[in-house]
Amino acid sequence: MLLGTSDEVHYVPTRSLNLDGPLSNNQLRENFDSVRFFHEGVATYIERRFFSDPSLAAQRLAAAVLMRREDANFDRLVDNDRLRQEHEPxxxxxxGEVFAAAIVRKFGDESIGKLARTFANKQHSEGLxxxxxxxxxxxxxxxxxxxxxxxxYQLLGEAAELHAETTELLVELHPVVEQEGDTIRLSVDVTPPDGWKVVVRFRASRSAADDECWQQTLKNGFVVTLANRFVSRTxxxxxxxxxxxxSPIFQSWQSVRF
Structure with missing residues (x-):
């Protein structure tokens, strides 16, 4: 089976999950904002289940951190545009991987394929x-x-319990952002746990495309970037x-006027 978005394609085994048709059909593209999490989540779930070390598939550290921060809201997950504006893509x-795993654990291996085929029937999705x-x-x-x-949420809770010790170490970051001439300086007064580093991702505006974002690693507790890379002095x-x-485990997007 071929599973993919307009930007990427995944090849996944079909027999175990009874996926006997293309999941990437016109209905999925028409409802992209509402279904991207499912689309990418199923692909990630299948990759981890069939192609990764089984011990790694159940770890879900990033999901555990999000659960601890109460950032794992399902209503937000089904609105991709809002999700991209508020969180890291x-x-x-x-x-999405946790949701796919939850479906399989609750309803069985055949459930993912059945949902995909139902979704392909436009009468169940049109106008919604x-x-x-x-x-x-x-x-x-x-x-x-x-x-x-x-x-x-049960799976997220299990992940949070499994990783409680690590998530306690990854304390919430409260950066200070200041303008220094034609640059912006962002500093964080936190020493990361051993083996971890603090990173920051900037974007030119609230609705910036991926190629208008850039990532830097904090050294000595701060990073500096050019102020003119931002739109409207924000x-x-x-x-x-x-x-x-x-992949980094990020907090929510924040902004400051300068």
């Missing part, structure tokens, strides 16, 4: 978006969205922790 992979769209698709498939969401940034070369 990789969130859809981490939380967000939670209403998914409630319709789940109901038409013979499943309960509420039960899936409850299982989603610096947008999110800070987080990174271990080795793995």
């Amino acid at each position: 990789m969130l859809v992979y981490e939380l 978006n967000g939670v209403a769209l998914w409630r319709s698709v789940f109901q038409a498939s013979g499943y309960s969205l509420n039960e899936a969401v409850d299982e989603h 610096a947008w940034y999110l800070v987080g922790y990174q271990k080795d070369e793995k």
Whole structure:
């Protein structure tokens, strides 16, 4: 089976999950904001389940940190545009994977394929978006969205418990942002745990595309970037922790006028 968005393609095994048709159809593209988390989450779930070290698939450290910070809101997850404005884009992979795993654990291996086929039937999705769209698709498939969401939070809670010691070490960051001439200086008065570093991602504006974002690593507790890279004298940034070369675990986007 081929599973992908307009930007990327994943090849995944179909037999175990009963995915006997293309998930990336016109309905998915028409409802992209509401379904991207499911689209990417299923791909991530399958990759981790079938192609990764099984011990790594259940770790979900990033999801555990988000749960601890109460940033794992399902209503936000089904609104991709809002999610991109408020959080780091990789969130859809981490939380989407947990939601896909919750569906399988609650309803069985065949449930993912059944939901995809139901979604492909336009009568169950036309004119709907967000939670209403998914409630319709789940109901038409013979499943309960509420039960899936409850299982989603159950898995997040299990991840948070598994990683409680680490998440306690990854304390919330409170950066100070100041203008210094034609530069912006961002500083954080926190020493990261051993093996971790503090990173920051900037974006030119609230609605900036991916190529208008850039990432830097804090050295000696601060980074400096040019002020003219930002639109309307507003610096947008999110800070987080990174271990080795793995994806950073970021907080929410913040902004400051200068």
